[in-house]
Amino acid sequence: MAKTKMAKSVLDAGWGTLKTMLEYKCAHAGIVFEEINESYTTQTCSCCGNIPVSSPKGRAGLRIREWTCSNCGTAHDRDVNAAKNILAVGHDRLAVGIPH
Numbered sequence: 001m002a003k004t005k006m007a008k009s010v011l012d013a014g015w016g017t018l019k020t021m022l023e024y025k026c027a028h029a030g031i032v033f034e035e036i037n038e039s040y041t042t043q044t045c046s047c048c049g050n051i052p053v054s055s056p057k058g059r060a061g062l063r064i065r066e067w068t069c070s071n072c073g074t075a076h077d078r079d080v081n082a083a084k085n086i087l088a089v090g091h092d093r094l095a096v097g098i099p100h
């Protein structure tokens, strides 16, 4: 089904289930689970916090696995950089407190 026109719905359902399971498992283990908005986490430099002209953008940017920030010169692995940004967003959320 993932290769048909219904791919988007099918894959969305997969993520929904994963989220439900994570929420359940984290609550059970006493771990904070927080879903964050990952917008721009691929494009933002995790070192200087800017969105430099050299970062991967749009559909053409999907193929870019490694890039160097034109602002601060840091070399990034696309996924590691995005993961650092997602972690940083989560930590900011923790700093202001998570509503229960």
Ligand SMILES: [Zn+2]
Binding pocket: 045, 046, 047, 048, 049, 050, 052, 069, 070, 071, 072, 073, 074
């Ligand atoms: Zn940078």
